[in-house]
Amino acid sequence: MNRREPLRVAVIGTGRMGADHVRRIDRVVSGARVTAVVDIDAERAKAVAAGVDGCTAHTDPAAAMAAADVDAVLVASSGPAHEAALLTAFEHDLPVLCEKPLTPDAASALRVMEAEQALGHRRVQVGFMRRYDTEYVRLKSLLETGRLGRPLMLHNRHRNVSSPPFFTSAMLISDSVAHEVDATRWLLGHEITAVTVLRPTPSAGAPEGLTDPQFVVLETDGGALSDVEIFVNCGFGYQVQAEVVCERGTARIGDGHALVTHTAGRWGGTITQDWTERFAQAYDDEIQTWVDTTRRGEITGPSTWDGYAAAAVCEAGVRALEAGGRVEVDLVEKPALYR
Ligand SMILES: NC(=O)C1=CN([C@@H]2O[C@H](COP(=O)(O)OP(=O)(O)OC[C@H]3O[C@@H](n4cnc5c(N)ncnc54)[C@H](O)[C@@H]3O)[C@@H](O)[C@H]2O)C=CC1
Numbered sequence: 613m614n615r616r617e618p619l620r621v622a623v624i625g626t627g628r629m630g631a632d633h634v635r636r637i638d639r640v641v642s643g644a645r646v647t648a649v650v651d652i653d654a655e656r657a658k659a660v661a662a663g664v665d666g667c668t669a670h671t672d673p674a675a676a677m678a679a680a681d682v683d684a685v686l687v688a689s690s691g692p693a694h695e696a697a698l699l700t701a702f703e704h705d706l707p708v709l710c711e712k713p714l715t716p717d718a719a720s721a722l723r724v725m726e727a728e729q730a731l732g733h734r735r736v737q738v739g740f741m742r743r744y745d746t747e748y749v750r751l752k753s754l755l756e757t758g759r760l761g762r763p764l765m766l767h768n769r770h771r772n773v774s775s776p777p778f779f780t781s782a783m784l785i786s787d788s789v790a791h792e793v794d795a796t797r798w799l800l801g802h803e804i805t806a807v808t809v810l811r812p813t814p815s816a817g818a819p820e821g822l823t824d825p826q827f828v829v830l831e832t833d834g835g836a837l838s839d840v841e842i843f844v845n846c847g848f849g850y851q852v853q854a855e856v857v858c859e860r861g862t863a864r865i866g867d868g869h870a871l872v873t874h875t876a877g878r879w880g881g882t883i884t885q886d887w888t889e890r891f892a893q894a895y896d897d898e899i900q901t902w903v904d905t906t907r908r909g910e911i912t913g914p915s916t917w918d919g920y921a922a923a924a925v926c927e928a929g930v931r932a933l934e935a936g937g938r939v940e941v942d943l944v945e946k947p948a949l950y951r
């Protein structure tokens with residue numbers, strides 16, 4: 613594809629992320645417009661479509677993707693619905709931006725990866741938006757200069773104000789730590805080989821029965837360790853921090869010190885409250901990049917392989933959480949399409 617006209621996008625799933633991406637494509641990003649939205653909740657789809665000129669509402673993803681006025685698909689339905697949407701997009705050879713997770717488990721991610729290989733070319737960019745966050749990008753660029761030497765350890769903190777009612781102890785890993793799994797692989801350029809999950813006494817602020825917080829240790833094939841404090845009911849803010857410790861220095865992001873105020877006897881700032889606020893710039897750049905590359909006929913960014921690797925690591929993490937101990941990650945050989 614080499615489109616001079618705006619890219620015509622179908623957005624599948626009009627919940628929190630889908631509706632925000634529709635707004636972004638409609639009002640923030642250039643070179644694209646939303647021509648169709650899909651949700652199994654017909655009223656939700658209609659409400660979102662009503663706010664966008666020339667946008668139709670559907671309840672069936674396949675019907676929307678078959679429409680003549682769709683060039684590309686943004687999948688923002690719930691994780692278990694991603695596989696079907698991706699396979700349908702492949703049937704029409706449509707490029708896809710798929711929110712994380714690619715799929716919720718390694719077996720389904722592998723099926724998607726095999727289907728994409730059968731097409732013979734990449735079609736998917738996975739929504740690991742931290743790769744577009746200015747601070748993460750600067751950290752990665754610094755590591756690539758080699759000035760700090762070899763990375764030895766990566767310390768991550770990932771805190772949410774509160775978890776939704778449907779959140780399970782496994783989801784702290786599969787839904788939340790999935791981001792640190794990708795960030796670790798991307799920043800260090802290593803694959804993750806084993807996962808251990810430690811469980812402090814749950815916070816009194818966590819819902820009954822939820823193992824929150826958790827402390828996850830990821831081992832890599834480059835000999836580094838990456839640890840993640842995941843705490844999804846911290847109560848005070850949305851914080852994502854990362855500090856890399858190298859042989860000749862350290863570097864840290866996510867302190868949120870952009871604006872510091874000094875008032876009578878105090879100094880301080882504000883803490884972001886959720887991901888749409890903390891990562892607004894990253895989502896904007898992620899979607900703009902996807903639109904620009906797709907219009908040029910290119911696919912860049914986190915690949916189906918990255919989505920599969922994250923799913924396999926998270927699956928090992930959930931086993932480590934549930935059974936205890938250290939669980940090794942079993943990855944298939946990386947296919948040529950993703951090398
Ligand atoms: N990159 C990031 O930071 C974030 C990514 N996400 C991801 O975005 C996706 C959506 O999450 P949310 O918007 O928070 O969830 P949500 O629950 O608010 O929205 C999901 C929507 O998908 C619809 N849906 C479910 N099955 C469908 C199907 N088969 N076809 C069409 N629509 C269907 C639901 O009716 C709902 O409206 C998930 O994959 C989630 O992991 C969510 C939050 C942040």
Ligand SMILES: O=C1[C@@H](O)[C@H](O)[C@@H](O)[C@H](O)[C@H]1O
Nearest residue numbers: 712772787788789791844887
């Ligand atoms: O992807 C996300 C959510 O699904 C997840 O539940 C949150 O913990 C993450 O911070 C957010 O970025």
